[in-house]
Amino acid sequence: MKDYQTQYIANLTRAAQLGEIRAELSPDAEHFWEERQKNRAAIVRLVKENTSLLRANLFPVLDNIASASREEIKDLEEFALALIPGGRQLDVMLSYTIHNTLIAYARQWELRDLLIRELYHTAMAVYYLHTMIQDIAPERYRWKMQLLFGEAASYIKLYDEIEDPETRGYIHRSMANLALGYSSSPPATGKRKMETIRRSLQILTDPVFQAKTPSLPWDLYIYKSHQERTTSLSFLRSGGADAQTTREVMESAEYVRDRQKRDSERTGQPPSLRWSVVYESSQYHCGILTLEAFLKRLEEFYLSRDPSDYSPDGSYANLFLPAIYSQYVSQNRQYLQAKKEMISHMYRMMLRYVRNAPAQQMSVSLMRSIMDTFASFIEYPGGLQQKDLLLQMVVCRNPETFVYLQMTACVSRMLLERTIQEMPQLLLGVLGYDTVEEITAARQELADLAYGCGMFHDIGQLNFAKMTTMAGRIWFKEEQEIFRLHTKVGAAILARCESTQLYADAAAGHHCYFSGDGGYPDGYDRTEHPNQPIVDIVSIAASFNRLLDNNIDYTKEPLSLPQALEHIRLKAGSRFSPDLVRLLLEMEPELEEYLRDGRMQAYRLAFQYLKNEDPLP
């Protein structure tokens, strides 16, 4: 690798370390805040350095990739791989950009081995992007990934012509990985996935192929394919499976279990918990275990876990198990009564686990588990509420975001109260109140609503925690576009539970223009939301706070209060409601007063939560 490439990676790692939350090292909130500020300044320096490293050294080469030297190409390949070392996602988007450019190079000069290899690596990078947003935008990256894997796999036709065993390996891996593009629902895609695995396994187990390239790790390929065939099975129970598929799944499940057992005997380690759970789940989906028995098995696995184990298996047990457990219960509500205690216990333990996690262990896939939990979160009277767990998750993943949310909540409430006082007619229709008298009488209720909307409007950011806290460089345009999905992610989570559903509109609509002509997400229609006036209030409060202190892009210089208000004023009538902007401008003294200690107060609250062993109610 070139020096700038090594430096870039070192900077990424350093920035991630600086982002770690080490509340235990600070005696009080003030000290904690100072430390965070210091680290943040260091991160900004690294981000700027990394950005210019790429501008000066990488993009010129990528711009003229067709005329790059062989040596440059080799360095680029290494660099792109080092950005996702062993699946650890240091910088997926950059890795994707480089691999994708290398494809163009390979095509230009007709370098078949390089082309196949780069098709595979680009597809893998796309896969990582896909997993980040697959629940909310499943099609955005899927086709691209399938196209890339598919092209690499199609070289199976020319297998004999391709001499390099490593390239042949990429062909097989691409073929197997085509299965990654299929989820388990709808049933038709589950079926396609099974067909894809069948086709790939047919070749992998073919002695003719094995004899052609004896140096490839055939066993491993076969094993991985069998593993893939035992996951995402819910289509089996929704009528999507024929007898052959069921049989194959059961065969694969036994294959994986045998192998686990053998490995376990050989190494003296217990078999992987994850694959034991997958085995039981395949037994359930194939119709051997009842749901009752399956849930029991999951409980046993859960209770036997080590709550301080941060290995992949430990994380699986502590984070992923609760997610799937509550998913099954939420889909089969008849179990709710019997299982609710267990579920609450799991949620609490999960939070503790996340709070104590070393930063580098919080991989993207673990963040996914947390998001999966919220995607099936179960609330019941007297039990743990989603809103409390969400807040705590934000605090322990990113205290600055918590501070930002807390301040947005306060400013939203202030602006709401001002509105009731000065222009209550703006709020007609909110919560079904249709007269000014009703609005005035419901002051407290509306203030709470505005506060809650402010507090939760940006909760979808959790899904992109990696991008917001450890980017180590400024964003690509593509990343900005992905990040815009936080509106949809947030709205989907909030709408699911009673304790948060009133806040879903604010999550969905806080980036939409007041004029209706701009912002995102597409398809958000202001007229459909009776609580839109509250969303408008949160929109202003959020933008205002971000101008004062940007919790996502640290490189943005904070503005002073008058500067921030001026920015808001310029967008009255387009981005923001002109009436609300006027009210906010009138509140300048009040805001000045609040800002004197508001940020520190929010920090103190965050710090208090972080220090408390069990902060949940």
Added chain:
Amino acid sequence: MDNKEKLSQIWGGIALPVMILAAADGRCRTVYQNGAADALCSGQNLLDRIPQELCGRLADDTLSLSEGDKPFFCFLDGQVFSLIPFQWESYRVCMFHDVTDYYNQNQRTLNDAIMANKAKTSFLSEMSHDIRTPMGAIIGMTDIALMQPDIPVRVSECLGKIKVASGHMMSLLNEVLDMSRIESGRILIQEEDVDLADLLHEILTVTRPQADAGQLHFSLKLGQIAEERLRADSVRLKQIFLNLLSNAVKFTPPGGEVELSMEILPAEIPGSVFMKARVRDTGIGMSSEFLGKVFVAFEREEKSTVNKIQGTGLGMAITKNLVELMGGTIAVESKPRAGTCFTLEIPFQACKDEESLHIRALRGRRVLLLDADAARAKMTADMLDQLEMKTDLASTAAEAVELINDMSFSDDEYFALLTAEKIPDVEMLLFLPQIRQRMGIHFPILLLSENDWVQMEYVYTRAGIDGFIPLPLFRTRLSAQLYAFTPEARLAHEASGQSHWNFQGKRILLAEDNEINREIALELLGMANLQIDTVENGRMAVERFRQTSPDYYDMILMDIQMPVMNGLEATRAIRNLNCADAQDIPIVAMTANAFVEDVKNSLDAGMNAHIAKPLDMEQVYSTLELFLGRKKG
């Protein structure tokens, strides 16, 4: 005593409401109504309160109020009356009998029955659905057990029986599920373009082995085929034929015959056709009593020959329902011991004709046909001839190689190889890869076969086969398959949805310092008929733009990193020029640097958009269209 008094004396004392009507020219008028009738309509004319249709019937000479035994009900102010009309002297008399209680009670019973039936259907469907999953496990586990080495004979026999029994159970469950879906209206006919050739091929691959196993003679007869491609639900259509054919096979003793015949005939409406099909067997037949019940769910004929055969009695009911869902009809003729014949007529829309397009693209191309079966080869060659293609026939592998060698010395070339699945004395799986290697990756090699492609796909694709043409051979199928490999088809495929990528008459300026990049861009943009001028740096771009007349260029594509003057500076310079279109000319950045901040910088410098490198044709064209189209508008 006038008429009215007379009527009052006779009818006035009756407790039931009564109307006396006079009818003329198919219309009625009230002559008299009694007190009870007055009370019912508060003194108004009762005739005005009863439905128009009923008035018409009362005026009818035959005075038939009801069809068959069905009473006619009349609803008045929440009460239900049964109307009893009769002729008295020259009048029509109509009595109203209050049947509200009776009616309500019946209605409740009916509702209950409907609810119960619905509940039954949904119970059946839920139940079968839930049983299917563990049933799948039983079947699968049995298969796995059977595949284990060295199982004792007795155990393997038991497993074999479990397999057979669970297979029956599974098909029973599937049929119950289908039936309940039909009853609850959850089956929808999903039309798609269906190739008759594919459909028949798939039907035959299932039926032929069944017939062979039953030692039956199976034949397919095709009549006029007016259209080979139909808009139809292929899954359900196949289900219909397989149901009929598997029944025919089941109920025909060894040595008998089963025949499927089919015609596609033009219908009166242009673009529509109807399928006339017949499934005939020489089997045990049905009694005339059972014939009336053959399409009723759960009905099976009670006789020993039938009882031995597995079945639910649902297959025919499902078949009939599916045919009717498609808007068709099904009829049956049968005599005991003389066989059964089902006749189907189903209307379809024909697919859009693509064949002329295909023939244009294929005309004059030369095909190498490798087939040792002379009769079949002649049929194929005739069909290729109809497509105006040239055919060289080889009946052995060596002959094929000789033809290929000959061709390589001529100025013609083979467009494709069509090969039969088996050629005597040659191992096709070794031979075909050699041909592939010789002819290169883009040379189409297609396999003609009667067998199920799914079973062979793996082996043959590995051997270098690109595709498969099912037998029996249909012309449209053949032409469509071959067309897919023509350059025309590839172009059409690439241009699908982007036929508007034609920028004829548009001129753009490309500023790019890298020579290879210029070449690539020229090639890419040239494909859309653009005129392109190139310069090597920003300074030259500014100069060139300044020297040309206003509106000479429609757009500028600008690399960012360039020697002498970079793209951003050049853009600012152009925007500051004092020319007519300096402010308006769209300038688009081309760079791999897609940082949000840098994209914003280029927009701030006066650029209109940003295209990422490496250039993606789709993105380049849509950006071009955005600006070129806009300018034109």
